[in-house]
Amino acid sequence: MAFTSEVSRRTFLHSTAVAAALSLLRQGSPALAALASSAQAAMTADTGFTTLSANEAADIDAITARILPTTDTPGAREAGVVHFFDRALAQELSDALPPLRAFIDHLNSGLDGQRFASLNPLQQDELLILNQQDERFELCRVMTLFGFFAMPSYGGNRDHVGWELIGFKGHQGAWAPPFGYYDAHYPQGSGTDE
Amino acid sequence: MSKVSFPQTRPVDFAIIGSGSAGGILARELSTAGFDVVLFEQGPYRQAGDFSHDEYSVLFNDELLGGGPKSSGETFRQTEDQVATTPRMAAIRYAQTVGGSSVHFSANFWRFRELDFKERSLLGPMSGTNFTDWPITYADLEPYYTRVEWEVGVSGAPGPNDAWRSKPFPMPPLPIKSSGVLLEKAANKLGLNAQWEPHAILSQPFNGRAGCIKCGHCMYFGCEVGAKSSTLASMIPEAEASGHCEIRAESAVFRIETGPDGRASEVLYYDRDGKAQGQKARAVIVSANGAETPRLLLMSASERHPDGLGNSSGFVGRNLMFNAHAAVDGVFEEPLNEYRSVQVSKVIHDFYATDEARGFYGGGGIDARALWSATPIFHALVGMPPDIRSWGREFKDAITNNFTRQMTLACASTSIAMDRNNITLDPHSKDRWGRPALRTTYLDHDDDLAMANFLADRSEELMDAAGARKYWRHPVVPTDGGEHLLGTCRMGDDPKTSVIDRYHRSHDVPNLFLCDGSSFVTSGRGQPTMTIMALAFRAAEHIKIAAQNNQI
Numbered sequence: 117m118a119f120t121s122e123v124s125r126r127t128f129l130h131s132t133a134v135a136a137a138l139s140l141l142r143q144g145s146p147a148l149a150a151l152a153s154s155a156q157a158a159m160t161a162d163t164g165f166t167t168l169s170a171n172e173a174a175d176i177d178a179i180t181a182r183i184l185p186t187t188d189t190p191g192a193r194e195a196g197v198v199h200f201f202d203r204a205l206a207q208e209l210s211d212a213l214p215p216l217r218a219f220i221d222h223l224n225s226g227l228d229g230q231r232f233a234s235l236n237p238l239q240q241d242e243l244l245i246l247n248q249q250d251e252r253f254e255l256c257r258v259m260t261l262f263g264f265f266a267m268p269s270y271g272g273n274r275d276h277v278g279w280e281l282i283g284f285k286g287h288q289g290a291w292a293p294p295f296g297y298y299d300a301h302y303p304q305g306s307g308t309d310e
Numbered sequence: 311m312s313k314v315s316f317p318q319t320r321p322v323d324f325a326i327i328g329s330g331s332a333g334g335i336l337a338r339e340l341s342t343a344g345f346d347v348v349l350f351e352q353g354p355y356r357q358a359g360d361f362s363h364d365e366y367s368v369l370f371n372d373e374l375l376g377g378g379p380k381s382s383g384e385t386f387r388q389t390e391d392q393v394a395t396t397p398r399m400a401a402i403r404y405a406q407t408v409g410g411s412s413v414h415f416s417a418n419f420w421r422f423r424e425l426d427f428k429e430r431s432l433l434g435p436m437s438g439t440n441f442t443d444w445p446i447t448y449a450d451l452e453p454y455y456t457r458v459e460w461e462v463g464v465s466g467a468p469g470p471n472d473a474w475r476s477k478p479f480p481m482p483p484l485p486i487k488s489s490g491v492l493l494e495k496a497a498n499k500l501g502l503n504a505q506w507e508p509h510a511i512l513s514q515p516f517n518g519r520a521g522c523i524k525c526g527h528c529m530y531f532g533c534e535v536g537a538k539s540s541t542l543a544s545m546i547p548e549a550e551a552s553g554h555c556e557i558r559a560e561s562a563v564f565r566i567e568t569g570p571d572g573r574a575s576e577v578l579y580y581d582r583d584g585k586a587q588g589q590k591a592r593a594v595i596v597s598a599n600g601a602e603t604p605r606l607l608l609m610s611a612s613e614r615h616p617d618g619l620g621n622s623s624g625f626v627g628r629n630l631m632f633n634a635h636a637a638v639d640g641v642f643e644e645p646l647n648e649y650r651s652v653q654v655s656k657v658i659h660d661f662y663a664t665d666e667a668r669g670f671y672g673g674g675g676i677d678a679r680a681l682w683s684a685t686p687i688f689h690a691l692v693g694m695p696p697d698i699r700s701w702g703r704e705f706k707d708a709i710t711n712n713f714t715r716q717m718t719l720a721c722a723s724t725s726i727a728m729d730r731n732n733i734t735l736d737p738h739s740k741d742r743w744g745r746p747a748l749r750t751t752y753l754d755h756d757d758d759l760a761m762a763n764f765l766a767d768r769s770e771e772l773m774d775a776a777g778a779r780k781y782w783r784h785p786v787v788p789t790d791g792g793e794h795l796l797g798t799c800r801m802g803d804d805p806k807t808s809v810i811d812r813y814h815r816s817h818d819v820p821n822l823f824l825c826d827g828s829s830f831v832t833s834g835r836g837q838p839t840m841t842i843m844a845l846a847f848r849a850a851e852h853i854k855i856a857a858q859n860n861q862i
Contacts, residue, residue, distance in 0.1 A: 118635055118792040119681060119720070120403060183701040191706065208371065241702065248701070257701055258691065265686035266366035282713035284649055284686050286363060289534075290523035295651055296488035296714070297644035 167206040167213070168198075174233035175220045176201050180260045182240050190277045192260055200263030200272030212255055219252035315556050318589050322346045323857065325577045325591035327563050327606065330410020331839050332826040332846035333597035334541020335462075338548050339850030341555035345857060348556050348589055349549070350579060352376070353406030355559035356413075358543065361532030365685040368531055374414050376406030383739040383747035386790060394736060394749045401750045401791030402601040407532070408559055409542025410599070411793065412839065416529040416653045417510040417538050418677070419464055420837040421455050421844075423473040424448040425663060429832060433664060436671060439755070440629050440727040444831040445803045445812040448473055454844035454851075462843060463539040465513035469505025471659040481513050483655070484522060488646035489678035489717040490655030496775035497658055504656040507677060510539035510839065511652055519543060524651035526684055561587070564745050566594055566610040566619055566822070574619075574822045580743045593821040593862050595853070597846070600630065600795030600827035604733045605748050607799070607824075620816040620824070625809050626799055627733040631725035631833040632792030634674070634754055636762040637681065638719045638769035639693060640778035645714040648680035654720075658772075661765060662835055672761030674723025674835045676769055681718035689713050695782050719772055721765035722836025726755040727797050754788045762786045794838050799828035813856075814849040821862050825849045 165173045180192035180201075192198075205213045223232045223243060232240060247253050263272030265279070273279065279286050294300035316322050323345040326333050337349040353376055362368070372378045378400055385394035386401040405414045425432060427444040435441065456477045458464065466479040483506040490504070497504040511528065514521040522537040536543040549555035560582035567588070569575040574594040581587050596603045604627035610619035618626050657677040664673050682693040690709050693716060698704050725731075731752045739747035763786045773781035802808025805817035814829060816822040825846055827838055834841060856862050 118403070118632060118789050118794075119637065120399065120793070121790050184706050185703055187703060187706065189706075189710065244701075248699075260701075261687055261690045262366060262370070265690065267364055270366055279686060282686060282689075282710050283645070283647075284713060286649075286686070289363075289525050291526065291650040292524065293485040293651070295485075295524075296647040298488035298491040298642070298646060299486050302486060302491050 165202045167202045171231060171233075172217065172220055173198055173202065175223070175231055176216070176256070178233040178240060179244070179256050180263070182237065182244055183257055183260045184264055185237070189281055192264055194274070195264050195272050195277045196274040197260055197263035197272040200266065200270055201259060203271040204259065204262070209259065212259070215252050215255060219250065219256070222252075223247065313550065313556070314553050316346060316348055318587060321590040321592045322348050323591070324348075324593050324595055325350065325589055326595045326597060327577065328410060328596065328598035328602065328826065329408045329541065329546065329557065330404075330597065330599060330826070331412045331541060331842045332849075333595070334409060334412065334545040334549070335843055335846035336595055336597060336825060336850050336853070337555050338545040338552075339847065340854060341549045341552040343854050344554060345854075346554050347549070348558050348591070349546075350561050350563055350577065351406075351408045351410070351557065351559045352562040353408065353559065355408045355557060356532065358532070358534055358536045361534045363525070363527050363531065365687050369685065369688060372400075374405045374407050374530070374532065375400065375403065377742070381742045383736070383741045385736045385739050385747060385749045387749075387751050388753040388788065389730065390751055394751070396739065397790060399791070401752075402748055402795065403791060403793045404599050404601070404795065407542075408546060408557060409540040412510075412540035413532045413538075413542050414530050415793070415839060418654055418837045419466070419508045419510045419840045420675070420835065421473055421475075422448065422451070422834050422841050423662065426832055426834050429664065433666075433671065436726065438728065440729065440807075442727075442802070442807075442831060445801055451841070451844050451848060452476055454847040455840065457847045458840060458843045462510060462541075462544045463512050463516045463519065464508055464510055464840075466508030467506040469659065470503045471505065471662060479508070481516060483507070484509055484511060484513050484652050485655070487648065487651055487655040489648055489680070492642065492646075492717065492776040493656045493658065493678035493719070493772065495777075496772040499775040500771060502658050502660045504658055507654040507657045509652055509654075512537045512539065517544075522652065526649045526651055526680070528652050529681075529684060558589075562743050562745070563598075563606060564609060564743065566596075566606065568610075568612055568614065568619065568819070572614055572819065574819055584743065593823065593853075593857070595823040595825060597824075597826045600798045600830075601733050601748055601750070603824055603826055603828045604798040605735065605746075608735050609746060615818070620799075620809055620818045620822055622818050623806055623809060625807065628729055629727035629797035629800055630731040630733055630750070630752060631727060631794070631796040631830070632752065632789055633725050633794045633796070633833055633836045633838070634723045634758040634762040634786075634789070635836070636721040636766035636769070636786050637784045638766055638773055638781055639695070639716060639784070640719070640773040640776065640781035641712050641716050642777065643715070643779055646717055647714050648683045648717050649685065649714070653679040653681070653684065661768065668764060670757040670760040671726065672724040672757050672764075674721055674761060674765050675837075676719055676721050676765055676772065678717055679720050681720055683713060683716040683718070686713065689716075695780065697782075719769035721762060721769060723758070723761045723765055724835060725758050725796070725833040727800070727832065728755060733798050750791065752789065752791075759786055759788065794827065794833070794836070796827040796830040796833050796838055799824045800831050801829050802831065813852040814845070823849065823853060
């Protein structure tokens with residue numbers, strides 16, 4: 117394996133919908149960052165959605181909140197991951213919109229008129245466990261991670277909540293040793309002239 | 311600095327195709343010697359200030375890679391009896407930007423050793439392979455390794471297993487990381503040696519360039535302060551300052567034209583608007599990398615060169631080698647913060663040589679590094695242990711705890727040259743310019759996989775000795791592509807079994823030179839860029855002398 121092979125092997129499985137989304141993502145547009153920042157202005161908390169309907173947004177928000185739940189620490193909901201979906205699905209991941217809509221319909225189809233968002237978290241988890249092998253769930257999962265950890269200019273990771281959670285101080289551009297616990301306690305101490 | 315630009319119809323002294331590790335050095339060496347050079351690059355001319363820490367764009371939108379498989383049309387298959395298809399993720403991974411992949415590589419920077427050049431003589435033949443010696447030795451290349459260290463800028467300190475060197479490193483190694491301390495602790499327990507990892511990254515200011523600020527974004531990212539010794543940061547500014555080198559970016563070469571005398575005469579390319587253009591040249595150097603160099607030669611077939619330019623041997627595109635890899639991840643009690651500073655600080659080279667007692671050919675290194683704990687998305691997608699659910703509370707708790715507490719023991723090792731692993735032109739697929747797409751056919755040799763597994767076994771022992779709370783291994787499987795693109799236009803003394811001579815000149819076309827990973831005869835142990843750069847300095851010296859003596 118080359119190290120980058122692991123991304124396709126471990127996450128994107130063998131899925132047409134995800135492949136479409138991934139290849140679109142990888143095909144990319146050089147102006148991706150610019151598009152994202154222009155979209156960000158319209159994307160403060162809980163404003164309206166431009167791509168998703170209110171119902172779709174509520175369901176996606178609920179799905180992302182099961183993938184990265186709110187516990188004693190913030191999760192996908194606090195990071196505004198649904199806003200990443202709303203923006204990306206109109207832009208670099210527009211190919212993912214039809215399979216995602218179909219997946220939401222699929223989840224809602226057995227609910228006797230209820231919607232996924234109105235179920236309680238235990239019921240939501242049960243339904244997602246039944247569908248976790250579905251390639252469209254994997255698409256939701258990967259997009260949730262993108263929305264949680266990509267720069268806030270892409271719509272999610274509000275106030276760097278994703279980075280803060282895991283201890284990634286990505287906005288600090290430079291570091292000096294010691295970097296971590298073990299090198300701070302390096303017995304020889306002076307392997308370099310730092 | 312006023313930038314020079316050369317007319318297309320008057321032949322320049324050298325057209326160099328590819329501005330990466332080799333092309334950047336050749337351009338600097340030849341232009342500062344007074345030769346007029348046009349340096350072609352299909353990607354744009356980004357500068358240090360254009361690079362960012364935007365993981366989503368750089369790792370998942372191929373910002374530096376030129377758009378991925380949809381735009382390249384490239385195809386992959388394991389064996390010739392299969393139909394090659396376009397993969398989701400590029401099989402051939404290299405940066406399209408001035409400076410090439412030297413811009414986005416992690417800059418781990420090993421010299422080869424004496425045995426790498428003569429292993430066939432040391433070990434004997436291997437059936438079913440093209441395993442052979444290089445026509446040059448370590449001693450031939452050593453002066454040029456030293457030039458790379460002192461002119462391009464390399465940090466490091468000698469280790470107990472290194473080959474001899476004629477001069478010390480120009481600057482000390484980058485500081486130790488927690489991963490390096492843990493590797494060293496484990497190595498000491500097991501009777502192995504953890505030595506400093508050399509880097510093409512400046513540990514202190516050097517040649518007017520800034521030292522590394524330890525921002526942690528080396529792998530896949532461009533360096534925003536120019537401390538990574540890419541040819542963009544080191545060689546290309548000097549080439550431009552000579553007044554003899556024009557960088558022609560966003561220019562995708564599709565053919566090398568030959569004249570009635572059989573010599574290379576003109577380089578045909580698409581400009582940024584997709585319009586076909588031509589540049590006449592007295593000599594052509596192809597440094598487009600181990601996949602693109604053979605593709606261009608195959609695309610340049612003519613009546614006189616029916617199987618591709620410079621391909622009377624049939625060896626153009628053959629013997630592709632990616633290096634094999636393995637990885638073992640481990641989580642520790644306290645934070646390592648591997649996302650800070652360079653990827654690697656210590657490496658074990660005790661398994662470098664082939665040991666016949668293992669029962670298979672090969673050797674390699676084990677380093678401790680951040681790998682997928684350097685950036686958050688990569689970590690969450692690839693860095694999680696296989697025994698937890700990939701979503702929900704347990705998953706969130708794992709990424710929350712592990713991101714700062716995880717490291718990877720990364721193993722890099724040999725690939726064996728074989729006919730069956732190769733680059734050809736895809737008969738159906740085209741790239742975005744309409745050129746026949748790259749078709750990669752590749753299936754690792756059993757010994758390559760065995761060696762990778764051997765190193766993964768040792769890495770598990772090392773994780774245990776280092777005191778990891780938990781560790782797990784990524785299964786070694788045949789690769790679906792690579793970044794190390796080696797062997798496809800190998801050098802040799804015999805024109806029947808090699809493409810270029812020991813001075814990088816085509817056996818068939820006297821004014822055509824090839825220099826990059828394609829020139830390799832064997833793969834080395836997994837960090838090829840230092841050797842690509844040393845070969846480029848050596849090739850440049852011989853090309854310069856030949857040109858000065860009118861022998862091209």
